[in-house]
Structures are given as structure tokens and as C-alpha cells.
Amino acid sequence: MTAKTPAPVTLTGSHVRLEPLGRAHVPDLFQAVGQDEEVFRWLPSATPQTEQDVAGLVEAYLGTAGCEPFAVIETATGRAVGVTCFYDVNAVNEWVEIGGTWYGRSVWRTAVNTEAKLLLLTHAFEELGMGRVMWKTDNLNERSQNAIRRLGAQHEGTFRRARQRTDGSWRDTVYFSMLVDEWPAAKQRLTERLAAG
Template identity: 40%
Template sequence: MAHDSRPNDVAWPGARWIEIDDLRLTRGEVTLRAARADDAAGLFAVVDSDECWRHVAGRPSSPDDLVRIIDGARALGRHMWVVLRGDAIVGTTSFLDVSVIDARVEIGSTMYARSEWGSNLNAVCKLLLMSHAFDALGMGRVQLKTDVRNMRSRAAIEKIGATREGVLRRYQRRADGTVRDTVMYSVVAEEWPVVREKLNSRLD
């Protein structure tokens, strides 16, 4: 019989949802705002690399192709942010798999400029997004997924304090046509204060 990790659980209220169109999440010089079609050229320059797309399919072939992705994202349940450092576009990330009734959201489709790898950018973005999810929206769970082979991404997720839950086998196609196993991580509401403190301490 599976172990019940929360035997005294009580009813959790549903979350609420705020469309991201007019939101700006900011810490220091980093800002997240809704991606727009006029971001496509700058964002394409950031994500047009084999390193960004090694673990996922769907690479855009041009800025116009990326405009179609931005315009069509919401119909696919993807709420797409552009990441700015100052006035420069340095990446993108998204809210996915939003379930208000289950108080759950996923952070994914995250790509940063190569120049930002190893910087504090991922910690800032995760702090902003999880603060919004838990504190503003009332989510009970934030999940993150990555390719089992993507050791850089796995290390970054584990560094923020997310819990590894398991592996989803043969879950998603890579750019080369192979089908990847995907590692699932999460942060739940009960863990959020500790994770928030850990992220803040990294950024102070």
C-alpha cells in the first residue's frame, strides 16, 4: 500500500488566475512580462541555437515563425513570458498546465541567452514566478520538468530546492526524433517558505 504523506490533509481552496498580459514581475534589473509579437526578432536571436533546442522539438526557423508561436501559445494553454535584463531580451519562460481547480501550475519552456548561463538569472526568474504562483494566485503546487539527459537543467532545478518526484518514461520527443524520459520535480505550498528563503539568500 502506498504511503500517505499527508494523512491529516484538509480541503485546499481553489487558486485564482490572472491573465499575464498586463503583469510585470520585477526584481532588480530583471523583468518578466507577457511575450508580444514585436519581441520575436530579439527573442529569436537569443533562442536560435542548437543548445537551446537539443532536448525539445519545435524549434522556430525564423522570427516570423516565432511570431506564430507567441500568437498561438495561449490556445495551447501556454502563458509565455519574455525575460528582460534592463531593456535587453535575455530569455523566455512560461506558465503551463494551469489548473485553477487543482491549484497547480507548471513552469517550463525556459530558455536563456548563453551569456546568462551561470548567472543569477534563473534564480531571479524562479523566485518571481513562484512568488506570483504561491502568493498571488494561491497555487498549492508548482511543477517543473526536464529531459533526464539535461544535466544542466536538472542541476538548476535541484539548486532552487525543488523535490524530484520521479521519471515519466517515453514522455516527449526531442529535436532529433528520439523520445525522451522526463524528470518531474515540484515545490508544494508547505515547502514554499523554505524555498523562498533559500532563493532570497542566493540573491542577497
């Protein structure tokens, strides 16, 4: 039996709710990340300077084939504080990528990313039937690599000169993955981390 392709769905936890990304999230997202160079430092898009720029990012996500984007809603405030996506789905070979993730700096080093990834991983492995979840990030983005490692993902290697950055330099891309048989132990660790606060 093959895995199922992701479809729009709302995933709810204690700290965050992931809901299908839409244009209504633009004002919150601009408030969370607008004009913050550090948030977009290693991302393939320029730092949004206006709400219209954020609207363009949202449209790009919605228009990308094979992308299922989520707005990350902080339950304490009810506001969108970031975006995360399923990408590159292959139901036959049972894999999906989690990517396109960014958050406002106010929620860095909080439970937001941990619970968002726990929700996505639970959905991918337990509801969609995926056998492999992947992440890719800029080799210079140590913060992202550390966050991925904390999830329990395994480093797989580096794809050299993978894409051009917005400043014209060439990025090497670091690859990580988690397999379905690694998921129970990772789920336990992530659940314990959230419970510990």
C-alpha cells in the same frame, strides 16, 4: 477557497522583468537565441534559424490553451533574453507548471533564471494561492535538472517514453515539484543567493 488562474501580469525584480510575451519581443529573442543549437538541444521545437522562426515560436506560445507566457527582460539592457511560462493550471487542485523556459547563452549561470523563478514562484504561491508548482524536463537535460534542483524543487520520478524528440528518439521526462509548505525555506535560499550575487 480555490486558487486563481494566472492572467497576463508584469513581475519586476532587480535583474529581470517578466512581461507578457508578444510579437514585439521577436527581434531581441532572435538575437539572444537564434541559430544556437545548444539552447534548443532538449526542447521540443527546432532551433530557430530566422526571426520568422522565432515569430512562429511566439505564436505557438500565444496560441497554446492554458499557457501564460512571459518574455524575460534583462533590466540592465532592457532586452528580451528568453521566455518562461505558466502551464497546465488547475485552480481547483491548486497546481501550476513552470515550463517552456529558454534563455540566450549570454545569461546562463547569471542571476536571470534565479530571479525569474523567484518572481514566478512568489506569484504562484503568494498571489495566486497555488499549493503545488511543477517542472518537467528531458531526462538527458542535466543542466535543466540541476537548475530546477537549485530552486529547492523535489524530484518526483520519471515518466518513461513520454514524447518524441525532434531527432525522432524517445524522451523520458523527469518530474519535479515544490509544495506551498516548502516555499518559505526555498524563498529564503533564493533571496539569499541573489543578494550574494
